[in-house]
Structure formats: C-alpha cells, structure tokens
Amino acid sequence: MENFTPIASLIGGLMIGLAAAGLLLSTGQVAGVSGIVAGVLRPVKTEVAWRLCFLAGMLAGGGALRIYLPHAFTFTVARSAGAIALAGLLVGFGTRLGNGCTSGHGVCGVSRLAPRSLCATLTFIAAGAAVVYIVNHLFGGYV
Amino acid sequence: MKRLAAAFVSGCVFALGLGISGMTQPSKVVGFLDFFGHWDPSLALVMIGAIAVYFVAWRLIVRRPAPLFTPRFVLPGRTAIDRPLLAGAAIFGAGWGLGGFCPGPAIVSLASGSGTVILFVLAMVTGMYLHSLIAHPIGHPRAALRVDLAVPAGDS
Numbered sequence: 001m002e003n004f005t006p007i008a009s010l011i012g013g014l015m016i017g018l019a020a021a022g023l024l025l026s027t028g029q030v031a032g033v034s035g036i037v038a039g040v041l042r043p044v045k046t047e048v049a050w051r052l053c054f055l056a057g058m059l060a061g062g063g064a065l066r067i068y069l070p071h072a073f074t075f076t077v078a079r080s081a082g083a084i085a086l087a088g089l090l091v092g093f094g095t096r097l098g099n100g101c102t103s104g105h106g107v108c109g110v111s112r113l114a115p116r117s118l119c120a121t122l123t124f125i126a127a128g129a130a131v132v133y134i135v136n137h138l139f140g141g142y143v
Numbered sequence: 144m145k146r147l148a149a150a151f152v153s154g155c156v157f158a159l160g161l162g163i164s165g166m167t168q169p170s171k172v173v174g175f176l177d178f179f180g181h182w183d184p185s186l187a188l189v190m191i192g193a194i195a196v197y198f199v200a201w202r203l204i205v206r207r208p209a210p211l212f213t214p215r216f217v218l219p220g221r222t223a224i225d226r227p228l229l230a231g232a233a234i235f236g237a238g239w240g241l242g243g244f245c246p247g248p249a250i251v252s253l254a255s256g257s258g259t260v261i262l263f264v265l266a267m268v269t270g271m272y273l274h275s276l277i278a279h280p281i282g283h284p285r286a287a288l289r290v291d292l293a294v295p296a297g298d299s
Contacts, residue, residue, distance in 0.1 A: 002181065003174055005165050009185040012164020013192020019157035020193065021200030026149030028210035028217050031157065033247040038271050050150040055250060057154025062254025064155075065162035072162035073255035077169040077243045081262060088249075088263040090238025092270020095246060096278070098231020099221065102245040103157075105232070106190060109219065111197035119224050120232040125176070127236025132176040135241065143241070 020108055023054065032104020033058075034095035078142045098124075146212035158251040164189040167252050169243020176240050238270075 020031035027050050036051045043051075065072045079087070095101040098120055100109065105124075109117020135143050165171040165185050174183030209215055239245050244252070244263050252260040 003171070003183045003185070005171075005185050006188050009164045009171075009188040010192045012160045012162070012166065013189035013194075014196055015156055015160030015163065015192075016189065017160075017193035017196025017200070019153045019155075019160060020197050021204065022156065023150060023153040024201065024210070024216070025204045025207075026153070026211045026213075027146050028213045028215055029150075030217070030219060031153065033245075033250060034271075037246055037250070037268070038275075041268065041271055042275065049147055053147040053150040054154035054157075057151035057156075058158040058247070058250050059154075059254055060151070061155040061158025061162070062167075062251040064159065065167070065251070066254050069162055072165075072167045073252060073257065074168055074170070075252075075257060075259055077173050079242060079259075081259075084242055084259055084263050085266045087238040087242025087244065088266025089270040089273070090234050090241065091245060091249075091263075092238075092267035092272075093274045094231045094233070094235030094238060094270075096231070096271050096274035098228050098235055101235060101247070102239075103247050104219075107193045107197060108201075110190075111194045111201055112219075114219065114222070116219075116222055116224055116228060120228055123229050123232035124236030124239060127233040128172075128176040128240030129178050131237045131240030132173055133179055136173075136177055136180050 016103075016107060017111075020103070030104060030108045032100050032108060034092075034101040035099070035104055038096055080143065083143045094124075149212060157247065160193075161248050161251050164192075167248045172239065172243045172245070172248075 023029055023031045029050065031054075036054055039051045040048055040055065091101070098105070100117065100120060102124075105117040105120040110121055135141065161167050166189055171183060171185050174181065175186035177183075205216060205218070242263055244260070246267065249260060249264050249267060253264060
C-alpha cells in the first residue's frame with residue numbers, strides 16, 4: 001500500500017463526478033468516454049459536435065496537466081509495443097461490444113445502480129485483475 | 144453554442160480529475176488490479192468520489208423536464224445482462240490490465256505526446272472499427288462506412 005494516494009484520488013474522483021454531472025445537466029448526455037470516441041468515429045451531423053468538444057476539453061485538460069502536474073504523465077509500467085497495441089485493440093473492441101468503459105459503466109452506470117453496469121464493472125475489474133496476476137506474478141511484470 | 148462550451152468544460156474538468164486522481168498513470172491502475180501483490184487501493188477512492196457526486200447529481204438532474212441547453216436527456220435504455228455485455232467487459236478488462244489504460248486516461252495522456260499513448264489510442268480506435276465491421280458488416284444499415292445514421296441510443 002506504499003503507493004496509496006487517498007486524498008488526491010478522492011479529490012480527483014469528486015472532480016470526475018462533477019464533470020460527468022455537468023455534462024448531464026448541460027447536454028443531457030452520459031459521460032462515457034468510449035461511447036464518445038466511437039460516436040466521433042461514426043459521426044452524425046448533430047451528434048458529433050458536442051462529442052468533439054468534450055474530447056477537445058479532455059485534451060486541453062491534458063495540456064494543463066502537462067504544464068502544472070507533469071507527474072500525471074509518468075508511464076512506468078514496463079510493456080512492449082506489442083503488448084500496448086494488443087491492449088489498445090482489446091480496450092477498443094471490448095468497450096464497443098460491452099457498450100461502455102470505466103466512465104460510462106463504472107462511474108455513471110454504477111451511480112444509477114444499473115444492474116447492467118454493475119455486472120460490467122465487476123467483470124472488467126475481475127478480468128483486469130486476472131491479466132495483472134498473470135503479467136506480474138507469472139511473467140515477472142514485463143510482457 | 145452553450146451546449147458545446149459546456150461539453151468542452153466538462154471534458155476539461157474530467158481530464159483534470161483523471162490526472163489529479165492518478166488515473167493517467169498506468170502504474171496506479173495496474174497497482175489497483177494487483178490484488179495479490181503490492182495492492183494500491185487509490186482507484187477505489189477515485190470511484191467512490193466520482194460515484195458519490197454522480198449518485199446524488201443524477202437523481203436531482205433527471206427530475207428536471209430537460210437539460211439546460213438541449214431539449215431532452217439521452218439516457219441509457221438497455222437493461223439486458225447478456226453475453227455481449229459480459230464478453231465485452233471481460234475483453235475490455237483484459238486490455239485494461241495489460242496496458243494500464245482505459246479510454247479516458249488514454250485520451251487525456253495524448254497531451255503528453257508519448258509514443259506509447261499514441262500507439263495505444265491508434266490500436267483502441269482500430270479495435271472500435273473492428274467491432275463495427277463485425278457487428279455491422281458492409282451493407283448493414285449501420286455499417287462502419289456509413290456516416291448518416293445515429294449511434295445506437297442507450298449507450299453507456
């Protein structure tokens with residue numbers, strides 16, 4: 001537990017909830033990042049603009065982090081390019097098949113106590129834990 | 144216009160929250176998922192914080208007749224706990240554990256200019272395309288190459 005950052009993580013989490021609530025209140029939309037990205041890939045005239053603005057806002061926030069909190073972008077997990085590419089493929093395909101990711105199911109869906117999102121969240125945490133177990137404890141932390 | 148500005152601000156606050164919470168660092172994600180190693184419970188606190196706010200906000204906001212800048216709420220309509228949901232979540236979770244990135248933090252981390260993140264996001268977008276090719280082959284009314292139809296309602 002030496003890396004535990006309870007205060008920063010709780011504050012960041014409150015901000016994520018606030019941002020998702022702001023999107024719901026202002027645009028009536030659920031803040032599911034995988035759905036927003038996919039909606040830009042298969043755009044519809046009236047639906048793409050807010051999605052692009054949300055993503056642009058995320059990049060702007062990322063730019064601010066780069067300046068004021070560069071520590072946010074420390075990537076210390078040892079992975080080969082092949083593992084990263086496979087991870088991206090799985091995340092992209094899986095979030096479309098399951099209709100959501102950590103934000104849509106994990107935050108928004110669980111908050112609504114939607115059984116569908118609760119099941120998805122437990123499933124992706126379990127699958128992630130299984131893969132991390134294999135990588136960290138059977139492959140010595142590098143794949 | 145207000146609607147677009149609000150979406151931009153929401154995305155920005157969302158990104159700052161992800162960065163401050165530690166979720167843009169794959170080591171925090173992998174650390175949380177490593178239940179049998181040096182477990183880092185930070186991600187649980189991120190979820191608790193976000194859910195605490197959205198749990199209350201959701202109940203207050205959807206009581207309104209309409210959102211502030213659009214005519215109606217676009218709310219998830221699906222309730223089925225079916226094979227695509229569980230298989231999709233399992234596939235996503237495997238990729239999440241493997242790379243330590245989920246879609247939100249990956250998009251935010253593009254701002255770092257890291258080649259690893261760019262590779263991840265390109266692969267993620269490819270995975271989304273692969274899904275739409277399989278789910279909606281060419282000729283299907285929702286084929287990937289058509290751009291004039293709505294994405295399915297009820298998306299989480």
